[in-house]
Amino acid sequence: MASGLTIDSRFRPEYHFTAARNWLNDPNGLLYSNGVYHLFYQHNPHSADWGNMSWGHATSADLVHWDEQPVAIGCDGEEAIFSGSAVVDVHNTSGFGAPGTSPLVAIYTSAYSAGSPLAGRQAQSLAYSTDDGATWLKYAGNPVLDRASADFRDPKVFWYDGGTESYWVMVAVEAVDREVLLYKSRDLVTWEYLSTFGPANATGGVWECPDLFELPVEGEPGTSKWVLVVNLNPGGIAGGSGGQYFLGEFDGVRFRSDSTVTEGMQENGARMGEYGWLDWGRDYYAAVSFSNAPDGRRLMIGWMNNWQYGALTPTGGWRGAMTLVREVTLVRRAGQAGLAGRVVLKQQPVDPFAGTCDVVCAAPQQLSGSYPLTVEGPADVLRIDAEFVPGTANEVGLVLREGTGERTVLAYNVAQGVLRLDRTASGETRFHEDFASVERVPVALEDGRLRLQVFLDRCSVEVFAQDGLATITDQIFPSDTSTSLTVFAEGEGAALVSLGVVR
Structure with a gap:
């Protein structure tokens, strides 16, 4: 083991395994x-x-x-x-x-x-x-x-x-x-x-x-x-x-x-x-x-x-x-053009938050615009469970780890049927030209609904859509103060069915 090695734990995750050094x-x-x-x-x-x-x-x-x-x-x-x-x-x-x-x-x-x-x-x-x-x-x-x-x-x-x-x-x-x-x-x-x-x-x-x-x-x-x-x-x-x-x-x-x-x-x-x-x-x-x-x-x-x-x-x-x-x-799988009847992998995480209670619970409501959520205490390590009816809106989604000049956006485009995770302004990104990126995955609505389960840790976002039929995993490196969380809809006609935040 290297002697005199300085350990910087700013981004060390809480529930993802890392070597001590x-x-x-x-x-x-x-x-x-x-x-x-x-x-x-x-x-x-x-x-x-x-x-x-x-x-x-x-x-x-x-x-x-x-x-x-x-x-x-x-x-x-x-x-x-x-x-x-x-x-x-x-x-x-x-x-x-x-x-x-x-x-x-x-x-x-x-x-x-x-x-x-x-x-x-x-x-x-x-x-x-x-x-x-x-x-x-x-x-x-x-x-x-x-x-x-x-x-x-x-x-x-x-x-x-x-x-x-x-x-x-x-x-x-x-x-x-x-x-x-x-x-x-x-x-x-x-x-x-x-x-x-x-x-x-x-x-x-x-x-x-x-x-x-x-x-x-x-x-x-x-x-x-x-x-x-x-x-x-x-x-x-x-x-x-x-x-x-x-x-x-x-x-x-x-x-x-x-x-x-x-x-x-x-x-x-x-x-x-x-x-x-x-x-x-x-x-x-x-x-x-x-x-x-x-x-x-x-x-x-x-x-x-x-x-x-x-x-x-x-x-x-x-x-x-x-x-x-x-x-x-x-x-x-059923419901999405070109994929109906196709057998696919479904992935469900072993939940590090199992048995814990919601710290935020939003009531069903119509959505139009942005709605900040208040999370008492540290908000950098969370599980977010959200269900939307996008309806006639253009997009619905979540803004994660938001702070001064920083945000990670998880958004569903209704017309395209695509879920994207945008980390271009997520925090420290300039260490490599390919890091600031936008990831996309096709996601079919089920009975008009979109279900998202999002796991936030100090340096990562793991997204499981439609109970794990689609997943996106990305690292992020935001400031300690970038902890705001927002739910949003762009355009009229969307509804939030449920939203829970677990810490």
């Missing part, structure tokens, strides 16, 4: 074991800049309150520890545990440095823990999967139960080739090639941090789809980093997409909006899911940053935060 990026090795959620992550133990990549470690009992642990898997003179995953080896298929025990096994990318005989390569390696994640030992036979490639990385491993045959499946990427590669193993050590998927849909940058899992379609017993997540940098829907997903079938060997857009595909053009996007903001990247989550829940978390400006955000002594954990499900 130094650099943080991709979530890694997400798993649940014996009542504890484990979050590993890309971490520089020595600096607030990227480098010395190792696996940091944090634990939680509730996915909201996290305790930072010692570095789990550290870099050395031969390898940096890049992204990957971890599993509970329930049947001790690896043999790393004592008889009758279930070791934890991490599968990570070894990025070999100049001091290694494999210098310049990226290959997949193992580490294991026999004390439920407290300490980790690198496997002596590393790497376990080497393609002699410079860009083969980010393994996500899961147990596939095919009925007649069951085994571990690894989903990794050849990043520059925009390909997802699948392998299988019975012991996590010896791997056999299965198939390749891609390139497809968004290919404007390298593919990274894949994930593959099956989900039922809500309300349709017996119907399920496999979800293939592929993070992308650059080339995201909002610019820079982003995450896309494909829906389809996986038969234990090959993933076949039924959501690939091919005809007339245009990068950075109109067809981009037809792809599946995890989030339409600029700051949701490297999102992957937890292994072994209880009750079959599919829980995801992402790095709340963007490689366009991630190294320059105005924090001191620490840099990088995680998003809220989100539970993802599949639903069949």
Whole structure:
């Protein structure tokens, strides 16, 4: 750890995980074991800049309150520890545990440095823990999967139960080739090639941090789809980093997409909006899911940053935060032209404000103009629940973190059917030319209504529209005094159905 490091906590979030010091990026090795959620992550133990990549470690009992642990898997003179995953080896298929025990096994990318005989390569390696994640030992036979490639990385491993045959499946990427590669193993050590998927849909940058899992379609017993997540940098829907997903079938060997857009595909053009996007903001990247989550829940978390400006955000002594954990499900969408009948991901946050009471509660009323809301006490860390009937108004929405010359605007344009988050005047923006931005996502009204749930933290806004059918995640860096909150309608004919503010 760097000595004499000055920590500036002006923008440190209250309920999003950050390392106490130094650099943080991709979530890694997400798993649940014996009542504890484990979050590993890309971490520089020595600096607030990227480098010395190792696996940091944090634990939680509730996915909201996290305790930072010692570095789990550290870099050395031969390898940096890049992204990957971890599993509970329930049947001790690896043999790393004592008889009758279930070791934890991490599968990570070894990025070999100049001091290694494999210098310049990226290959997949193992580490294991026999004390439920407290300490980790690198496997002596590393790497376990080497393609002699410079860009083969980010393994996500899961147990596939095919009925007649069951085994571990690894989903990794050849990043520059925009390909997802699948392998299988019975012991996590010896791997056999299965198939390749891609390139497809968004290919404007390298593919990274894949994930593959099956989900039922809500309300349709017996119907399920496999979800293939592929993070992308650059080339995201909002610019820079982003995450896309494909829906389809996986038969234990090959993933076949039924959501690939091919005809007339245009990068950075109109067809981009037809792809599946995890989030339409600029700051949701490297999102992957937890292994072994209880009750079959599919829980995801992402790095709340963007490689366009991630190294320059105005924090001191620490840099990088995680998003809220989100539970993802599949639903069949209705009502919006071109999307009716389409199965899509729905995302709902694990709520850090659960069980707390409203500090502001507005009665139903007609809206025309701006209505400031009075929030007693600190107003930089809030959850806002709002429901509108936009009616014949031009726009409805919220002005967040407003102060002298600063404001973040969340507005729904009725004619366009588009929700936008405008952070161009949100506070400190000049640290990078791409930061001052406006994010947009198509949102269909449901019975004429728009529902918004907004999570404000000291450096971020996470928006869940229509109960999580559309999301926008953006960082903001406002002044401490910019805490005003306003609800507004532009034009006549809108109504506020309900509004609650929770602190």
